[in-house]
Amino acid sequence: xxxxxxxxxxxxxxxxxxxxxxxxxxxxxxxxxxxxxxxxxxxxxxxxxxxxxxxxxxxxxxxxxxxxxxxxxxxxxxxxxxxxxxxxxxxxxxxxxxxxxxxxx
Numbered sequence: 001x002x003x004x005x006x007x008x009x010x011x012x013x014x015x016x017x018x019x020x021x022x023x024x025x026x027x028x029x030x031x032x033x034x035x036x037x038x039x040x041x042x043x044x045x046x047x048x049x050x051x052x053x054x055x056x057x058x059x060x061x062x063x064x065x066x067x068x069x070x071x072x073x074x075x076x077x078x079x080x081x082x083x084x085x086x087x088x089x090x091x092x093x094x095x096x097x098x099x100x101x102x103x104x105x
């Protein structure tokens with residue numbers, strides 16, 4: 001089976017374009033519903049979370065270390081630390097847990 005990467009790229013570009021273009025083309029009036037406005041406001045965050053969360057859990061050797069890194073990142077982000085600080089804390093936590101798990105096994 002021959003897979004052509006250019007066909008995949010073109011199909012994904014068309015799908016992405018249609019998803020963004022269709023709401024603009026189909027609705028001529030301003031959206032006044034607060035529910036629809038809030039829904040459209042949070043869609044990018046939900047999509048980002050849906051794409052990122054599985055990658056977080058399987059980025060390390062162990063799901064346990066990934067979960068610990070995720071929790072540390074959540075706590076640091078909740079305390080309004082900078083993005084670099086959150087990433088560093090999460091990486092350090094994963095590193096420490098990986099070493100503990102390596103030593104334990």
